[in-house]
Amino acid sequence: MGRVIAIANQKGGVGKTTTAINLAASLSVAERPVLLIDADPQSNATTGFGLARDPERANLYDVLLGACGLAEAAQPTELDHLRLVPSSNDLIGAEVELVARDGRERRLRNALEQVRGDYEFVLIDCPPSLGLLTVNALTAADGIIVPLQAEYYALEGLSNLLRTVDLIRQGLNPGLAVDGVLLTMFDPRNAISHGVESEVRGNFQGRVFETVIPRNVRLSEAPSFGKPALLYDPRSKGCESYLALAKELLGIFVTH
Amino acid sequence: MGRVIAIANQKGGVGKTTTAINLAASLSVAERPVLLIDADPQSNATTGFGLARDPERANLYDVLLGACGLAEAAQPTELDHLRLVPSSNDLIGAEVELVARDGRERRLRNALEQVRGDYEFVLIDCPPSLGLLTVNALTAADGIIVPLQAEYYALEGLSNLLRTVDLIRQGLNPGLAVDGVLLTMFDPRNAISHGVESEVRGNFQGRVFETVIPRNVRLSEAPSFGKPALLYDPRSKGCESYLALAKELLGIFVTH
Numbered sequence: 402m403g404r405v406i407a408i409a410n411q412k413g414g415v416g417k418t419t420t421a422i423n424l425a426a427s428l429s430v431a432e433r434p435v436l437l438i439d440a441d442p443q444s445n446a447t448t449g450f451g452l453a454r455d456p457e458r459a460n461l462y463d464v465l466l467g468a469c470g471l472a473e474a475a476q477p478t479e480l481d482h483l484r485l486v487p488s489s490n491d492l493i494g495a496e497v498e499l500v501a502r503d504g505r506e507r508r509l510r511n512a513l514e515q516v517r518g519d520y521e522f523v524l525i526d527c528p529p530s531l532g533l534l535t536v537n538a539l540t541a542a543d544g545i546i547v548p549l550q551a552e553y554y555a556l557e558g559l560s561n562l563l564r565t566v567d568l569i570r571q572g573l574n575p576g577l578a579v580d581g582v583l584l585t586m587f588d589p590r591n592a593i594s595h596g597v598e599s600e601v602r603g604n605f606q607g608r609v610f611e612t613v614i615p616r617n618v619r620l621s622e623a624p625s626f627g628k629p630a631l632l633y634d635p636r637s638k639g640c641e642s643y644l645a646l647a648k649e650l651l652g653i654f655v656t657h
Numbered sequence: 658m659g660r661v662i663a664i665a666n667q668k669g670g671v672g673k674t675t676t677a678i679n680l681a682a683s684l685s686v687a688e689r690p691v692l693l694i695d696a697d698p699q700s701n702a703t704t705g706f707g708l709a710r711d712p713e714r715a716n717l718y719d720v721l722l723g724a725c726g727l728a729e730a731a732q733p734t735e736l737d738h739l740r741l742v743p744s745s746n747d748l749i750g751a752e753v754e755l756v757a758r759d760g761r762e763r764r765l766r767n768a769l770e771q772v773r774g775d776y777e778f779v780l781i782d783c784p785p786s787l788g789l790l791t792v793n794a795l796t797a798a799d800g801i802i803v804p805l806q807a808e809y810y811a812l813e814g815l816s817n818l819l820r821t822v823d824l825i826r827q828g829l830n831p832g833l834a835v836d837g838v839l840l841t842m843f844d845p846r847n848a849i850s851h852g853v854e855s856e857v858r859g860n861f862q863g864r865v866f867e868t869v870i871p872r873n874v875r876l877s878e879a880p881s882f883g884k885p886a887l888l889y890d891p892r893s894k895g896c897e898s899y900l901a902l903a904k905e906l907l908g909i910f911v912t913h
């Protein structure tokens with residue numbers, strides 16, 4: 402049974418999509434079958450893999466509204482062991498449309514029953530909010546990875562997010578674990594980066610990944626070519642750091 | 658009558674809060690009375706001015722639910738001509754609570770009737786989504802300023818935002834103008850920054866501000882001291898760029 406991991410943080414621009422894309426790619430080249438689900442109406446993970454927006458193609462909106470299953474919506478990518486469930490503009494309306502439906506928070510969890518056995522990891526890229534799309538992801542997930550930009554506002558928001566995770570754990574998903582906090586866009590020349598790192602490693606009760614993602618321009622260039630970093634510039638520091646993260650994660654959740 | 662401006666972009670981490678705080682501060686030192694409204698449940702604009710979270714204090718949630726007016730919720734700040742309506746954690750629930758209420762999109766617009774005449778500018782910091790809080794801000798606003806991080810994903814999201822602005826203009830707020838796109842976190846050593854700038858200045862139909870906000874670490878340090886840049890480091894490039902933006906804005910909306 403694969404592990405379902407939500408990549409979530411309501412603070413915007415902290416590296417959720419960059420982490421989802423590059424961790425999924427790195428796990429897949431370790432020959433682990435991976436499914437990446439783009440649960441953000443912005444569709445950044447979808448375009449980050451070079452898939453143009455196509456309203457005719459099955460996407461997560463169709464899955465959440467019950468029009469098709471995840472297996473049907475999963476698209477192949479340039480990487481053999483990696484499939485992607487694309488997002489769409491329709492997802493913007495999904496939050497309002499789902500509010501009145503039965504089991505609105507469990508739609509993604511129920512849809513995943515069908516495919517969990519086919520993948521070793523399912524990663525879900527979440528939007529920058531704590532609305533129904535993120536709640537669906539947290540209800541479906543075994544664990545959450547929290548990308549944390551090494552900046553003041555990002556640190557401020559961590560307690561809000563953990564409160565939401567607690568609420569989900571008490572109600573919708575008692576098994577939800579915090580797999581770890583991941584420091585992103587770390588700049589060793591910048592005092593704030595070091596300040597945030599020592600604050601988090603010193604005070605956060607759970608795991609903070611050893612791997613730290615550096616600020617690296619190649620990571621922000623790659624999506625404009627529709628490729629993860631390991632297909633765009635495999636020798637870049639950004640790519641290497643996500644390969645290291647994949648290795649660290651495999652060490653924690655040994656799934657021989 | 659003051660101009661109400663929404664600082665909005667559903668893409669996360671593009672500099673909405675940094676722009677709202679520093680533009681408000683810069684306008685206020687030009688002796689223009691300014692009201693800054695924090696419409697983001699993350700409360701970053703509130704803590705960026707050093708106001709601790711205080712559930713007892715009147716805030717935007719109380720205003721939207723009709724418990725008090727904006728005048729009552731407006732707090733003084735260290736700057737004479739600048740008042741702030743703080744946000745609160747309760748705003749997370751406001752989106753769901755407002756859905757069933759009458760005139761749910763016009764709550765902020767109606768509340769502003771009472772105070773518009775007291776300020777030359779009202780700035781509204783929006784969350785990274787196109788939900789009911791942002792819709793309230795766009796319905797209340799005379800114009801929108803779109804902070805645009807000089808990165809690939811941010812450019813991608815611009816067309817979605819402009820489509821939403823069009824929808825609001827057709828229905829809820831026919832007078833909504835796009836006051837301008839503001840390039841933020843611009844790094845002249847980075848090819849993407851230049852690429853995004855020439856793409857936007859070449860293709861965007863509306864105004865792109867002359868003023869460009871550079872990436873400047875002092876801007877990200879200031880909020881940890883609870884101060885806008887002009888009270889933290891007035892000689893920094895970041896501070897100077899927001900003073901230049903304020904000047905440019907005053908030149909466009911001459912309000913002697």
Ligand SMILES: Nc1ncnc2c1ncn2[C@@H]1O[C@H](COP(=O)(O)OP(=O)(O)OP(=O)(O)O)[C@@H](O)[C@H]1O
Nearest residue numbers: 413414415416417418419529615616617621669808
């Ligand atoms: N380590 C890094 N070094 C340099 N740039 C980065 C890094 N990680 C992400 N970026 C860039 O920073 C911006 C924000 O990252 P990203 O879009 O992944 O964040 P996000 O949390 O998914 O944002 P949103 O909240 O909008 O979903 C993007 O333009 C991305 O290319």
Ligand SMILES: Nc1ncnc2c1ncn2[C@@H]1O[C@H](COP(=O)(O)OP(=O)(O)OP(=O)(O)O)[C@@H](O)[C@H]1O
Nearest residue numbers: 413552669670671672673674675785871872873877
């Ligand atoms: N010009 C700049 N130079 C350097 N850092 C900046 C600049 N503008 C903003 N920042 C920093 O980048 C991060 C994102 O900025 P900010 O929080 O203002 O964006 P936002 O759009 O309001 O985010 P959200 O989508 O979460 O509301 C913050 O840590 C901020 O301090």
Ligand SMILES: [Mg+2]
Nearest residue numbers: 417418441445
């Ligand atoms: Mg994202």
Ligand SMILES: [Mg+2]
Nearest residue numbers: 673674697701
């Ligand atoms: Mg903000």
